[in-house]
Amino acid sequence: MVQIFFVRSGNRMHKHYIFLFVVGLILFVGCANAQAPLPGLTTNPIPTAPATRPQPTASPTVPRPATIFIPKEITGTLRADMLAAAKQIGLTNAANKASADLVISSQRAPDSSVLTERVYAVVDWFPTKLTNIGSEELLNLWQGQPSPQGVDTLLVAPETLAAFTELWGAPASNVKTIPAEQLVEAIWNNKTALAIMPFDQLVPKVKALHVDDLNILDRAAKMDSYPLVTRLFASGDAVFLKGFTSAFYKKNAQTNRDPNRMTQLIMTGVTAISRTSAFKIDAAGDNALPARAVADVLAAADITHVSNEVPFTESCKPVLGTLQLCSKPQYIEALKLAGIDLISSTGNHMNDYGIKAFMETLDLFDKEGFKVFGGGRNIDEAKRVLVVEDHGNKLAFLGMNSFGPKSVWATADRPGAQQYDPAILHEELEEARAEADVVFLDMQSEETYQYEPYAGNVEKFRDGIANGADVVTGVQAHQPQALEFSPDGKKIILYGLGNLFFDQMQSDNVRQGLVVRHTIHNGKLIQTELLPTLLYDYVQPRWATPEQAQEILDLVFGASGFK
Incomplete structure (x- = not known):
């Protein structure tokens, strides 16, 4: 800041110098501040080079979501499972087939593969x-x-x-x-x-x-x-196809009919190769004579079952007209020809020739590789649940005898059949249910010679179904008897199958028999077929003719109340 002082002087020259000094000072200050405009004044700006205009930045490309096309004809659970599998690998549903990364179609394309059958x-x-x-x-x-x-x-x-x-x-x-x-x-x-x-x-x-x-x-x-086969095909991006099928097959099989998961089980009625049958076999010199006419079908099953009621023993001396029954050991050839795998040993004649004969029988069965259930060398063996696995299906078998006599029931130190006890049965069924896909119960129960089931048997057999069995078979009956299904149609009771290898010929009803063929697929019982037989010459069952078969089935269905 420039300060101006007024000083009094006595002569004129002095005043002149002061004046010049002040003027010079003002000019000096003005020159010194020439570059800084005073407030309120504007100056012409110094021209500068024009600035370069910034170029717009390109927007990033948003990738199109990957999609799958599923035809509207695919509905229900199948469609829901496809959408769920697609979602797992990041595919969304496409409305347009042409733009989809993955296409599901009922028509085969050149690059497609079978998704479902x-x-x-x-x-x-x-x-x-x-x-x-x-x-x-x-x-x-x-x-x-x-x-x-x-x-x-x-x-x-x-x-x-x-x-x-x-x-x-x-x-x-x-x-x-x-x-x-x-x-x-x-x-x-x-x-x-x-x-x-x-x-x-x-x-x-x-x-x-x-x-x-x-x-x-x-x-x-x-x-x-x-x-009657429908197929769906998948085509498109290989990576998406692999991921989608992997996710989809976690809940869905590629086919609903897998031959590698199919089991055929044949179950039969009474086997007691004794009395007149024994004489016929010996006369023919053919120990497998009883099975000759039916063995092809029986042996073709994956698993074949018989209910054997008598001992195979060296002490057997066949006698006509007796109720003390036995088979010679060589008659086992009939069971071998028939392809038998399982033997239900709940019969009431197993101890007819004594404990030693029954033990001899069990030893023979072991030697031939037959699996036994429902009876054994003692009560622990008799009550064992037999589990058999075939084509990925686990099947459980157990059996009980309610008919007696008491001498045939196994104890801690005596061979025989397992005595019927509902409480024990329920425990065994629970065990079987936990270990197997399908559970089969054989019941040696009260015998009656009629197509209608005995009331006491109805109560017992239904109890078996209610407590875990899928199939209950009455192996006591010497003639075919009624059958019934559970309300949902998935379980079946066969009250009696009649005779397979036994010599009864006195009337048509005891000549008749039923061979039952069950089909199990992927752990489920899906079908049961009835194959009627007729006994000839006291020794050999043969397949009934179509007319004979229909007559037998009509009697069984009539007794079952099917209308």
Whole structure:
């Protein structure tokens, strides 16, 4: 800051110098501040080089979500499982097939692979006389034309309807949609209807018909020519395809009919190769004579069962007209020819020749590789639950004897059959249920010579079903008897199968027998077939003719109350 002082002087020159000094000072200060404009003044700015305009930055590209196309015809649980599998690997549902990364289709594309295969069965109620239907006849029925056998209605569940609409086109009005859980009951209530249902949903209460003479219960059936198969194919990005199928197969099998998970089990009635049968065998010089006519079918099963009621012992001396029964050891050839694997030893004649003879029998069974249940060298052996595994299916077998006599019941130090005790039975069934997929109970119960079941047996057998058995078989009956199903159709009681190898010929009812063939698939009992036999010449059962078989079945179904 420049400060100006006024100083008084006595002469004029002095004042002049002061004036010049002040003017010079002002000029000096003005020059010194020439570059800094004073407040309120503007100056012309110094021109500068123009600034470069910034270029816009490119927006990052947002990747398109990966998608899967699932046709609208795929509905229900299958669609839900596909969407869930797709979500696991980051695929969203596409509305447009052309832009999808993965495409599901019922039509095979050049680069596609089979995602799922669904085999279907044509079924009728269990007592039906039908055995086969032609594929052309079935297609005509779908299109509204009744079959020559009088079938005028076809029943299907919603998912089956969608699958076959894709395969055969829109159905006629005689094709009725029924909830899957009501299909079995519906087919029993409509005797002019058939149903189409997935193979893996079969139950014993319905009968799977052959289609074009092809039996889908036969593991070796040539399915390439079977018409009731639908397939879905997957195509698209290889990485997505691998991830999707891996996730999808955690909950879904590639096929619902896997031959590697199918087991056929044959169960039979009374075997007691004794009395007149023994004389016939010895006269023919053929120890396997009883099995000659039926062995091919019995041995073809994966597992074959007999209920043997008598001892095989060297001390056996066959006698006619006696109730003291035995078999010679060499008659075991009949069981070997029949391919026997399992022996139910609950019979009431096992100790007819004493404890030693029964022990001899068990030793022979062990030597031949037969597995025994329901009886044994002592009570601990008799009460063992036998578990057999075949084609990935675990089957449990146990047996009890309520008929007696007391001398045949096993104890801690005596061989015999396991005595019936409901409390112990429930414990064993619980054990069997925990260890196996399907549980079979043999009951040697009260004997009656009639097709209708004895009331006491009904109570016992139903109790077995209620407490864990899937199949209860009465092995005491010397003639065929009634059968019944659980309300859901998944379990079955066979009150009596009649004789297999026994010499009773005094009347038609005791000549008749039932060979039962069960089919198990993927841990479930899906079908039960009844194969009638007739005994000839006191020694040999033979397959009944179609007319004879129908007569036997009509008697059994009538006693069962099937209408």
